[in-house]
Amino acid sequence: MTVSDGGSATAPRVLLGTWPTPLEAAPRLSAHLGLRPGDLWLKRDDLSGLGGGGNxxxxxxxxxxxxxxxxxxxxxxxxxxxxxxxxxxxxxxxxxxxxxxxxxxxxxxxxxxxxxxxxxxxxxxxxxxxxxxxxxxxxxxxxxxxxxxxxxxxxxxxxxxxSDRNGALGYLEGGRELHDQLPDVEHVVVAGGSGGTMAGLVAALGAERVLGVDVGAVADLPARVAALVGAVSDGRTEASALRLRRDQAGAGYGILTPAASSALEAAAVCEGVILDPVYTAKALAGLAAAVADGDIRPGRRTVFVHTGGLPGLFGHEIAGELAARVAQSPDSRQS
The missing domain is CATH 3.40.50.1100 (Rossmann fold)
Incomplete structure (x- = not known):
C-alpha cells in the first residue's frame, strides 16, 4: 500500500503494527503531577505489537x-x-x-x-x-x-x-490517528531522540501542540526536527518555533537523572505503566517540569506518548538496583 504525506508525494508502506494503539486515561498520574484527574491521557505506542512494541x-x-x-x-x-x-x-x-x-x-x-x-x-x-x-x-x-x-x-x-522522511511519515500517520481519538488535545508530550517521532507529530498536529523533551541522543535535535517537518508537510517550521525542553538530558544519553528516576516510579506506582530509563522516563520528567513551571496547566487536555522501550530497562544498571529493593524489603521472605 502507499500513503500520502498530504501533498503530492506518496510512500510505500507495509503493515507491521496493530493500529490504532490505545489511548488510556491516567487520572492518578495526572493528579500526582499537579493536573486534574481528567487531564492526562497515555498514547500507548508501547503496545504497537511487533517484536516487543514501541514507536x-x-x-x-x-x-x-x-x-x-x-x-x-x-x-x-x-x-x-x-x-x-x-x-x-x-x-x-x-x-x-x-x-x-x-x-x-x-x-x-x-x-x-x-x-x-x-x-x-x-x-x-x-x-x-x-x-x-x-x-x-x-x-x-x-x-x-x-x-x-x-x-x-x-x-x-x-x-x-x-529518523528520515520515511520515519517521520510514520508519525504523521500517528498524529492523525491521535487527532481522531482526541481532537481537542492541547498538549502532546513526547521524547525527542533522533527527531522523527516529534517531527511527524508536529506535521500532523502543529508545533504549538507538541512538546518534545530532548533526551540527549543527538546534538542538533531542533534542526533535525524542523528539517523533517518540512520533508513531510507543505509548510515550513523554523527550529525556533518548536516547543522543545532541553533541561532533562542530564549528564547525557542513557544516563538516568533523579527526575527521570522519580518519573519512572510515578508511572509504575500510579498507573501500573512501565516506562524505560532512556526515553520515556526523561519525557515524563519533562512533563512534570512543564506542569511545575506553568507551561502545561490544570484543565488542559494533555497526552503523553509512551514510545515503548521496556526491554531496555533490563539492560540498564537501574534494573539491578530495582531488584535489590525487593531483596532488601522487610516483607521479603525466604522459602
Whole structure:
C-alpha cells in the first residue's frame, strides 16, 4: 500500500503494527503531577505489537516498504547496544523474510541483557563498532554494508533511529490517528531522540501542540526536527518555533537523572505503566517540569506518548538496583 504525506508525494508502506494503539486515561498520574484527574491521557505506542512494541514500528512500516520496493534481502540498522530501533528492525526483517544485521556501539554485552536478548532470539547478526561517535558508527555501517554487498546481498541501510522522511511519515500517520481519538488535545508530550517521532507529530498536529523533551541522543535535535517537518508537510517550521525542553538530558544519553528516576516510579506506582530509563522516563520528567513551571496547566487536555522501550530497562544498571529493593524489603521472605 502507499500513503500520502498530504501533498503530492506518496510512500510505500507495509503493515507491521496493530493500529490504532490505545489511548488510556491516567487520572492518578495526572493528579500526582499537579493536573486534574481528567487531564492526562497515555498514547500507548508501547503496545504497537511487533517484536516487543514501541514507536519505531510506525517508522519501520515506511522504511521497510521502501526496502521491499528496492528488492532488499537484508536490513542494516545501527544504534547503541540497547537500541530499540535495532531490535525492532530485526523483528521487522523476520516478519518480512529479510535478514537483519545490527551495527551497535560498544565491544559486547558485558553481562547486560535487555534488547540484546531479543536481538539474539530474533537471530540477528550483531557487529560491534567499538566505542565510537556518530561519525565512527556511520563508517562501521558503511563497511558492513559494503561487505554484505560483496557477498551478494541487496542491502537496505536504515537511518539512525529511523529518523528520515520515511520515519517521520510514520508519525504523521500517528498524529492523525491521535487527532481522531482526541481532537481537542492541547498538549502532546513526547521524547525527542533522533527527531522523527516529534517531527511527524508536529506535521500532523502543529508545533504549538507538541512538546518534545530532548533526551540527549543527538546534538542538533531542533534542526533535525524542523528539517523533517518540512520533508513531510507543505509548510515550513523554523527550529525556533518548536516547543522543545532541553533541561532533562542530564549528564547525557542513557544516563538516568533523579527526575527521570522519580518519573519512572510515578508511572509504575500510579498507573501500573512501565516506562524505560532512556526515553520515556526523561519525557515524563519533562512533563512534570512543564506542569511545575506553568507551561502545561490544570484543565488542559494533555497526552503523553509512551514510545515503548521496556526491554531496555533490563539492560540498564537501574534494573539491578530495582531488584535489590525487593531483596532488601522487610516483607521479603525466604522459602
Amino acid at each position: 519505531k514500528v510506525r517508522k519501520l512500516e515506511f522504511s521497510c516498504g521502501q526496502a521491499l520496493n528496492r528488492g532488499a534481502t537484508v536490513l542494516v540498522a545501527s544504534g547503541g547496544a540497547q537500541s530499540n530501533y535495532a531490535r525492532l528492525a530485526a523483528a521487522a526483517g523476520r516478519r518480512l523474510g529479510l535478514k537483519a544485521v545490527l551495527v551497535l556501539r560498544g565491544n559486547g554485552p558485558r553481562g547486560r541483557t535487555g534488547n540484546l536478548s531479543l536481538d539474539g532470539l530474533l537471530g540477528a547478526r550483531v557487529v560491534w563498532a567499538g566505542d565510537v561517535d556518530a561519525a565512527g558508527l556511520d563508517l562501521a555501517v558503511a563497511a558492513t554494508a559494503e561487505e554484505l554487498t560483496e557477498q551478494g546481498e541487496r542491502v537496505e541501510v536504515l537511518p539512525f533511529g529511523g
